[in-house]
Amino acid sequence: MINRPLSRLLALTAALVATLAVLVAAGPPPTAAATRPPRVFRDLAYAPAQPPGGRGHLLDLYLPAESVTSPRPLLIVMGGSGWLADDGKGYAPALVPYFTSHGFVVAGVSTRSSLQATFPAQVDDVQAAVRWLRANAGRYEFDPDRIAVLGDSSGGWTALMAGFTGTGVRAVVDLYAPIDFGQMDAHMLPGACPSLNQVFHLDACHASALSPESSLLGCPILTCPTRVAAANPIGRLTPAAPPVLIIHGTEDGLVPLHQSDLLFDALAAAAVPTTYYTVPGVGHNRDIVAPSHARATVRHVGAPLTPDAPHPTYEAIESFLRAAFTRPAAPCAPRGVCAGS
Structure with missing residues (x-):
């Protein structure tokens, strides 16, 4: 028999995933589409299934219709679910038409949910996925x-x-990624925490024992500051980090804009090339990548890699990626996933 706390967590998971599916519905139609559909390779296992029957070890690959001898760039795409689902590769199809028609291979990558494995399993998963992709780059026509x-x-x-x-x-x-779990509640928009509590039956917003962040860490976030610190991407940031493009809406009711401010400040301190789009009037929604919103505010660390765009569109993302690819690559970590690839 499932105990009451676990039963409640499973119910919360279903509700949160369903709500996020609405909040982060697929983005707008791309401005350019391929004349022929991409070649698709589905459910490629980059690691053994853990647990058996899970989907967090799978990826999909989308190759442009035309085969070429010169390898293409690769864009790995991972959708959010509050770490409560293992189907993150499902976000990729929204970006595939634009990016494959502009010469990219696209990989949709899934990682395990917090119900299947707690942090740092998700970091282990994405490292394994990158390692697998680099090892198979020649087979799938992209440049490792x-x-x-x-x-x-x-x-x-x-x-x-x-x-x-x-x-x-x-x-x-x-x-709009969460960065420092311990600072989220203090910067939520007015009324956002009571709404989150009501919809998901929480008692303390992100600090609740059943919040997505607490579920990821396996402990209420206010009781395990060491694990919260370990899960903060800023703690792994060095000046050798690759360029970062940040996009966040001012009306995000789930992940406060302050989270991206923290990341931008840390990137600035490390002198990592960064472009940060703040989009007015937009919430926690993939529709943030669209030309229909009010003009975004743009900030940079270092000289801009590309000219500022009024909106963070797919075209702006592509321009940023191509400029980043021209920069010298940092060496892989001594025990990172590049070793032996």
């Missing part, structure tokens, strides 16, 4: 030295972890 990662919300957190742990990733695109 031109890999970027993109994710939204918890997927953005995973993308940052991939970029900051010596995997050889050359650029990171972070859409």
